[in-house]
Amino acid sequence: MSTNRDVAEGLIDAATGHAIVATDDDGVVVVFSRGAELLLGYPRDEVLGSKVDRIFDGDVPTADLDTDAPAPRERTLRGRDGVPVPAQVVVTRTPGVEGGPPGHLFVATDMIERRRAEQLQDELIGQLGHDLRSPLTSVLGYAQLLGAEPLTEEQHRYVNAIERNGRRLLHLINELQAGNQ
The missing domain is CATH 1.10.287 (Helix Hairpins)
Incomplete structure (x- = not known):
């Protein structure tokens, strides 16, 4: 029998056109989607448990949380090979995974084809x-x-x-x- 978590993980991994990354409040990655693997080239196991700043060129955009309606902003992500990846990123606060501490949810869309x-x-x-x-x-x-x-x-x-x-x-x-x- 599927749990809500199984369904949520299936949805996140099905969204292969977007990189979905969730962190705890300390910036430690707790979710790294299949879309994130495809966009950035990191295997999930290599990123889970590490700091999210490894995938951003520059500051992690948690300052974007200053409004109630998060807007997509252009950011540069960093692929595993070190190549910059232009992306449109939306950042939101999350209540926490499985009752854990709150954190952040990053949803990034590749901008390479648009450019x-x-x-x-x-x-x-x-x-x-x-x-x-x-x-x-x-x-x-x-x-x-x-x-x-x-x-x-x-x-x-x-x-x-x-x-x-x-x-x-x-x-x-x-x-x-x-x-x-």
């Missing part, structure tokens, strides 16, 4: 802006040349429309690139 996607997006927008700006500048230049020639009133309207819409496109490209920085 890669953001980098690809930046590169795409930069390239797209460059590829669009060159021919658009040429179109606008020719529209200005045409506007200087003797044209009928209808032809001037066409040239003005080309120039107006070209400037609008150029403005949109500039906004896209500025919003991406």
Whole structure:
């Protein structure tokens, strides 16, 4: 028969997309999930009973507990191989495991894939802006040349429309690139 603890441990280990780490009030690790093993490369047995600061680059973020609604914060974790792991971490107080002393619960989500996607997006927008700006500048230049020639009133309207819409496109490209920085 499953106990509540068995169910809780099963849920924690099933959340492999997140590193879940619980500590006592002294910062000693009492729970280290399968997701934490996958993200950081430490085997569970190596981390249980040790101080949680071994998995954080810098201070352990217990200062994030100053509000009733914990918010995710970007932190750098340290993998077993010493490589920094960017993560979004939420820290909460826990009442304690099996009636033990209270502690902290850390839930970390890997940010590596998000950062890669953001980098690809930046590169795409930069390239797209460059590829669009060159021919658009040429179109606008020719529209200005045409506007200087003797044209009928209808032809001037066409040239003005080309120039107006070209400037609008150029403005949109500039906004896209500025919003991406």
